[in-house]
Amino acid sequence: MAGFRDREKQHFPLESSQAVVDLFVDQLECSDGPNLALLSTVIGATEHKLTINRNVSGSDNHSKTLEPIFPVIELSTIEALYTKFITDVKSGVDLSSLRKDVATRELVKRVSDIIWSRLTRSYYKDKAHLQSLYSYLTGNKLDCFGVAFAVVAAFQVLGFNDVHLALSEDHAWVVFGEDGTDTAEVTWHGKGNEDKRGQPVGLEVTEKSWLYLCGQAVICTKEMEVAALVSGINPSISATKDSVEMSSLQQDLLWVLYDKQHIQKYPMALGNLGDLEEINPSPGRPSCKSLYLQAIDASKKYYDNKHVYPYTYLGAYLYRKRHYKAAILAWSEAAAVVSNFNYNRQDEEIYKEFLEIANEFIPNIVKAVSNENSSDPLKLPLLRDPEVYANLLRFYDGICEWEEDSSTPVLHITWAHHMVFSLSKFDPKVREFLTVASEGDSDDDDNSDEENNEHEKRRGSHSESKSGPSLRGQRRSVGSDKVGKHENGANANDS
Numbered sequence: 001m002a003g004f005r006d007r008e009k010q011h012f013p014l015e016s017s018q019a020v021v022d023l024f025v026d027q028l029e030c031s032d033g034p035n036l037a038l039l040s041t042v043i044g045a046t047e048h049k050l051t052i053n054r055n056v057s058g059s060d061n062h063s064k065t066l067e068p069i070f071p072v073i074e075l076s077t078i079e080a081l082y083t084k085f086i087t088d089v090k091s092g093v094d095l096s097s098l099r100k101d102v103a104t105r106e107l108v109k110r111v112s113d114i115i116w117s118r119l120t121r122s123y124y125k126d127k128a129h130l131q132s133l134y135s136y137l138t139g140n141k142l143d144c145f146g147v148a149f150a151v152v153a154a155f156q157v158l159g160f161n162d163v164h165l166a167l168s169e170d171h172a173w174v175v176f177g178e179d180g181t182d183t184a185e186v187t188w189h190g191k192g193n194e195d196k197r198g199q200p201v202g203l204e205v206t207e208k209s210w211l212y213l214c215g216q217a218v219i220c221t222k223e224m225e226v227a228a229l230v231s232g233i234n235p236s237i238s239a240t241k242d243s244v245e246m247s248s249l250q251q252d253l254l255w256v257l258y259d260k261q262h263i264q265k266y267p268m269a270l271g272n273l274g275d276l277e278e279i280n281p282s283p284g285r286p287s288c289k290s291l292y293l294q295a296i297d298a299s300k301k302y303y304d305n306k307h308v309y310p311y312t313y314l315g316a317y318l319y320r321k322r323h324y325k326a327a328i329l330a331w332s333e334a335a336a337v338v339s340n341f342n343y344n345r346q347d348e349e350i351y352k353e354f355l356e357i358a359n360e361f362i363p364n365i366v367k368a369v370s371n372e373n374s375s376d377p378l379k380l381p382l383l384r385d386p387e388v389y390a391n392l393l394r395f396y397d398g399i400c401e402w403e404e405d406s407s408t409p410v411l412h413i414t415w416a417h418h419m420v421f422s423l424s425k426f427d428p429k430v431r432e433f434l435t436v437a438s439e440g441d442s443d444d445d446d447n448s449d450e451e452n453n454e455h456e457k458r459r460g461s462h463s464e465s466k467s468g469p470s471l472r473g474q475r476r477s478v479g480s481d482k483v484g485k486h487e488n489g490a491n492a493n494d495s
C-alpha cells in the first residue's frame, strides 16, 4: 500500500474531535476498507497529546480555563510515522513471498517477529497507552493487544486481506488462509507464560479454557478491527483523572461504529459504550442498560452464549445502581457461562472477576441490606427473598462446576468463609420456599413462574429505568491493564 491518497490527505490538519470522527467515517466508507495503520497512528497521537504530561497542573495554558482543547495533528507527523511503519514491515519480508494472495503460517510468524524485534527489551507491559501504532513507532512499546493489532495492520500494508484479528475476553491472535480458518498466536499472554507465537490455537480450544472461549472468539472484519482500536482508547491521564476530550471522542467513534453495525457482533465494544453512556448519556440514544443487554443478546446470538463479560458488565452496573437483586441474577448468569469452561492457570483475569464478586460485592450487598427496613411494604427484603437466595446458590454452583474437571483448583477457604457469611445472613425461611431440582428431574418445569416473572420484571425494569449519572464504572481498556494486573513488570521478551 503506497502513501496516503488525497482522500486521506484532505482531512489534515486534524484540528478537532469532529475532524477525527470525519476521518474515521470516511475510512469506514472506503471501498477497499479502512487503513488500520493510519487510524491507529492518528488515535495514538491524539491520545498521547491529550493524556501524557497533562497531570502537571497548569502544564498547558488551557488547564486554567474549562474550554476543551484539541491538539492539532499534522499530516507530516502522521505521514512520517506511516512511512516508517511501511519501511519497517517491508524491509523484514522478502518480497517474493508477497506474490501470494493469502498469507502462510511462516509469513505470519515472520511478520510477528518483525514487530516483536523492534520492541524495547524490557518495559512495563501493562502500562496505559501502549496499544497503538503511535506507541510502537515513537516508543517501541506495545501491550499484548497492540502486538496482535500491529501484525494485522502490517499485513494490510503488505497487501494481504485475509489476515484478521481474533479476540477473546483476555487474549488476541490472528486467523488467515483461504477460508480464514487457520489460526496463529502472534503475541504473548499474561506474565511468565512462554509465548507460542506462530503456533495454531487449536489445542487450547479443546482444553476448554475461558481464554480461548471454546472456539467462540470474536473474528474481526476490517471494520471490527477499527472497533477494537477504538475500544482500546484509554482516556486516563492518571489513576483519578480522564481526558474528557478523549473519552467523548471514543464515545462518538463507538456510536459511528454502532450505527454502521460494526459492533453488533462485538459484545465487549457494546459494553465499553455502555460504560461511557452511564457516565455521559447521549440524548436520543439507547440507555446504557440497553447496551449491556444488547451485548448479552449478541453473545447468545453469535457466540453460543459463551462470553462472560456481558453479564459482569451488567452486574457491575446494577451493583453501582444498588439494584442488588438484579445484580445477583446477572452474576448467577455469568457463573452459568463460566461453568462451561475448565479453569486453566491462564484464566486468572476471569478468576479475579468472580473472586471480587463473591468475596467483595456480594458480602457488601448482604451487609448493606441487613439493616434495611424497606419502606416499600410490597418489596420483599432481599434477605427474605427466595429468588435471590436461589440465584446466589446458582452463582456458587456455576463456579463449582467451573472447577470440576479443571487442571487447577478455583475455590479455597477464603471463598468458603465469604460464601457461608453471605448465605447465613438470609432468613432461614427462604430455604423452606426452595425446591432444589437437579438436572433431568422430570416433574419440575424449567423455571418456577416466580422466577419467570422475576426475569420478565428485570427485563421490563431495564427498559423503563433511565441510567442517570452514577459512580464511575470499573473501566479497563483493551489489552493494557487487562494484559496482567501483576506487580512485577517482567519482560514479555524473556518469556
Ligand SMILES: FC(F)c1nnc(N2CCN(c3ncnc4sc(CC(F)(F)F)cc34)CC2)s1
Pocket: 144, 145, 167, 168, 169, 170, 171, 172, 228, 231, 232, 268, 269, 272, 309, 312, 313, 316, 353, 474, 475, 476, 477, 478, 479, 480, 482
Ligand atoms: F466485566 C466488565 F465489568 C468489564 N469491564 N471492562 C471489561 N473489559 C473492557 C475492555 N476489554 C476489551 N474491550 C474490547 N475489546 C477487547 S479484546 C480484549 C482481549 C485482548 F486485549 F485483546 F487481549 C479485551 C477487550 C477487556 C474487558 S470487562
